[in-house]
Amino acid sequence: MKFGTKAIHAGIEPDPATGAIMTPIYQTSTYVQKSPGDHKGYEYSRTHNPTRTALQNNLAALENGKHGICFSSGLGAIDAVIKLFNPGDEIISTNDLYGGTYRLFTKVYERYGIKFKFVPMSDPSSIADHITDKTRMIWVETPTNPMMNIIDIAAVAKLGKGNKILVAVDNTFASPYLQNPLDLGADIVMHSVTKYLGGHSDVVMGALVVNDDELAEKLVFIQNASGATPGPQDCFLVIRGIKTLHLRMERHSQNGKTIAAYLKNHPKVDKVYWPGFEDHPNHAIAKKQMRDYGGMISFTLLGNQEKDAKKVMENFHLFALAESLGGVESLCGHPASMTHASIPKEEREKVGLVDSLIRLSVGVEDAEDLKNDLANALAKI
Structure with missing residues (x-):
């Protein structure tokens, strides 16, 4: 089954009670049992809910995995992964990562004796x-x-398999449409479902997808025991969002290419970070493991002045200044003061996250309108 077909059909069955083609919102906290223990798989909605089950099955299929496990946020999903480990264990992380992940690792779990190494x-x-x-x-x-x-x-x-070490991949920026880490040998895939999977800036959710049955059992236990589970309304919204994921990602990628090229040739722009450029570091790897390059772009301004970056963002009309990414509408953000403010300045700048860096989540609007918006905002500095 091809991706576009899986996005619409995989894991989704007509409602057995009515034949409804859309998965119903099972807005219930508990389920009636005919006798103690006779619950046919459903007993309490923190543990299981039919709407969530349909979404989890759909997500597993999109990542070519066996088990999908949903959480009330992306950080809730990451939190569940770290709960697999014990005091004294060590985790190696990329040194360039989402600020919320860094905060969870260093401010929460380091206190419990888990050691994190942040490396290029x-x-x-x-x-x-x-x-x-x-x-x-x-x-x-x-x-x-x-x-x-x-x-x-x-x-x-x-490397992980050779050393009997788990490998987890945050696949949020790519989405399952552009990249499937399990197919490349990873053990765990994490998504902030809030972003491209939901796609409409109306849900907060996270998910894990794995193939290993024992690993899935451990994560499902943590999901239920810790309780960071999403409600059925949010699950329904994500199921609906995923039905157009392939269409949206095609447009995000097309617009991303157009906007990246425009910025690269703009006289007030210093550097543009987008993996579709042939001179982008590890472009060959991106070309090999991704189907396209997406709509996420970061760029810096000549002179590297934070005040200039803020002035540009204050003068956008279509690029809304807001946290998050991956919605149909274009967003902009200032990582140094927003998403990555929890990372010390000296650590941010080691990876190039300077004060003038602007991050764009390029939406699915008309690309010419987005270019005009950039032109007008950059003209203000």
């Missing part, structure tokens, strides 16, 4: 230098947030 991963062979007998997982983002760095998933997965 553009050359996967260098990761081996940081592996010890206590290393339990390698955490990958690709493309990274917000520097759009590309990490070779297959190479990292091979």
